[in-house]
Amino acid sequence: MAEHHIIVEHRHHQSYPNESDLALLRSQHTPRLSRRQLILVLTIGGICLISLYAYWDIMMITAGATANSFAAPIPAVGQRKNVNETLAQQLEREVRVLCWVLTTPKYHKSRAIHIQRTWGKRCNKIYFMTSAPDDELETVILTKPDKYEVLWGKTKEAFTYLYENKFDEADWFMKADDDTYVFVENLRHMLYPYSPDMALHFGFNYKLIGNPPKNGSYMSGGSGYILSREALRIFANGVNDSSKCRQEDNQAEDLEMGICLYNLGVPAGDSRDASLRFRFLPMAPFSLLLSHYYGMDFWFFKYSYYNPRACMNCLSDYPVAFHYISSSELYVYDYFNYQLQLYGRTELTEYLPQKILPEELQSFIRPSDNVPQ
Ligand SMILES: *[C@@H]1O[C@H](CO)[C@@H](O)[C@H](O)[C@H]1NC(C)=O
Ligand SMILES: *[C@@H]1O[C@H](CO)[C@@H](O)[C@H](O)[C@H]1NC(C)=O
Ligand SMILES: *[C@@H]1O[C@H](CO)[C@@H](O)[C@H](O)[C@H]1NC(C)=O
Numbered sequence: 001m002a003e004h005h006i007i008v009e010h011r012h013h014q015s016y017p018n019e020s021d022l023a024l025l026r027s028q029h030t031p032r033l034s035r036r037q038l039i040l041v042l043t044i045g046g047i048c049l050i051s052l053y054a055y056w057d058i059m060m061i062t063a064g065a066t067a068n069s070f071a072a073p074i075p076a077v078g079q080r081k082n083v084n085e086t087l088a089q090q091l092e093r094e095v096r097v098l099c100w101v102l103t104t105p106k107y108h109k110s111r112a113i114h115i116q117r118t119w120g121k122r123c124n125k126i127y128f129m130t131s132a133p134d135d136e137l138e139t140v141i142l143t144k145p146d147k148y149e150v151l152w153g154k155t156k157e158a159f160t161y162l163y164e165n166k167f168d169e170a171d172w173f174m175k176a177d178d179d180t181y182v183f184v185e186n187l188r189h190m191l192y193p194y195s196p197d198m199a200l201h202f203g204f205n206y207k208l209i210g211n212p213p214k215n216g217s218y219m220s221g222g223s224g225y226i227l228s229r230e231a232l233r234i235f236a237n238g239v240n241d242s243s244k245c246r247q248e249d250n251q252a253e254d255l256e257m258g259i260c261l262y263n264l265g266v267p268a269g270d271s272r273d274a275s276l277r278f279r280f281l282p283m284a285p286f287s288l289l290l291s292h293y294y295g296m297d298f299w300f301f302k303y304s305y306y307n308p309r310a311c312m313n314c315l316s317d318y319p320v321a322f323h324y325i326s327s328s329e330l331y332v333y334d335y336f337n338y339q340l341q342l343y344g345r346t347e348l349t350e351y352l353p354q355k356i357l358p359e360e361l362q363s364f365i366r367p368s369d370n371v372p373q
Contacts, residue, residue, distance in 0.1 A: 074274070076354070087185075087350045091189060092188065096124040097125075097171070097184060097191075098162065098169055098174065099120060099182070101120070108137060111178040112128050112130075112137055113137065115176075115180075115330065116136070116137060119183070123182075123184055124170055125170060129142050130142070150250065151253035152248075152249055152251055154249075154253075155253050159227070159232060163233065163235075163236035164236070167233075171228070172226050173226065173227045175221075175224055177224065180322070180323055181321065182320065182321045183337070187320045190273075190318075193364075194269070194361075195228075195358070196228045196229040199234055200228045200266065200361070201227045201261055203219025203225030204219060205219065205306055210259075214262060215367070218255055218261075219257070219258060220280070221252075221253055222282040222283070222324070223280040223282045223321040223322065224280070231266045238264040244260060244263035244264055246259070272316075273316045276307075277315065278308075278319075281319065284325060288310045289312055294310065301370075304370050305368045306366070
């Protein structure tokens with residue numbers, strides 16, 4: 001090592017060789033590259049350049065990741081008063097969540113039942129919207145056919161059914177896919193500051209691109225979205241208005257839902273946590289942790305309403321929902337979060353956030369900070 005160092009130093013301080021020396025050096029030390037070697041060198045060089053570009057891409061994305069100063073995080077108000085129940089029990093009483101999962105008979109036993117046995121049992125109520133009854137599931141039979149192309153039609157029918165039949169059962173109404181995982185306790189904690197009488201909906205915010213630009217957001221269907229009771233009332237009463245909501249049953253369900261709610265004047269909430277990290281994520285956690293696989297073209301970076309970050313510490317400490325979770329993974333998530341203990345882990349002091357007044361609501365919905373490229 002030391003020897004090599006000395007040689008380098010020596011060369012560095014050498015005076016420039018003259019022309020004849022150079023010719024000699026070239027003939028001795030720079031043999032012509034064969035065609036194979038040339039291809040190899042070009043290939044390696046190309047790979048290096050592409051890697052460097054991808055790395056730069058990610059650095060640029062992560063560089064813009066400073067928290068904006070639009071609104072302070074919702075303040076905590078102190079420890080809970082009742083010690084006869086856990087925070088989760090208190091939230092279950094005070095923030096009632098009805099969950100509904102769109103599924104089909106084909107997936108009752110392979111997907112739906114596993115949701116009911118894992119996170120689904122933590123919702124105050126859970127219904128499976130499908131086309132045939134099941135001996136183990138609480139089902140609601142929809143009239144629309146079992147076709148992917150009518151998802152939007154089924155969603156309209158499902159929310160209308162809940163409004164007409166289950167309106168008093170909950171404060172918030174969450175739609176999830178059959179490959180979504182929801183941390184229901186964190187969902188309730190996120191909703192706690194808001195009144196269900198505020199027209200509002202939450203989820204992973206995508207840019208609502210339109211002409212003219214709407215500057216709004218709509219929620220990804222994959223990680224699920226949740227409507228306040230007031231938002232559900234407005235939606236069910238306005239959904240048949242062809243000037244506001246798409247009357248046909250086709251097209252992307254989550255986008256049509258977002259356009260419809262936007263036109264009906266239901267604000268899209270900001271579901272990020274106090275560190276401005278996403279609580280709803282339309283993909284599995286590893287997708288952010290292993291961000292270096294994605295370039296700038298990855299849809300998440302382009303269409304996210306809020307500045308998308310991908311890095312080892314970008315996941316929220318209080319996530320609400322992930323997408324693309326297989327049925328077997330549902331049980332793994334449950335085990336890691338509701339059973340597994342670690343020796344030496346410090347106990348957290350749990351706080352409830354402050355309630356937000358209706359006139360304060362707008363200041364907690366931050367504008368988009370994912371600037372167009
Ligand atoms: C805890 O006490 C409060 C009143 O102090 C009561 O309303 C609530 O039902 C109790 N919870 C449980 C789980 O016993
Ligand atoms: C959206 O933002 C653009 C540019 O800032 C602005 O010109 C336009 O009026 C906004 N549209 C709405 C509906 O707020
Ligand atoms: C909208 O149309 C659907 C389907 O025809 C119907 O079930 C629902 O009651 C209507 N809603 C309102 C508010 O009229």
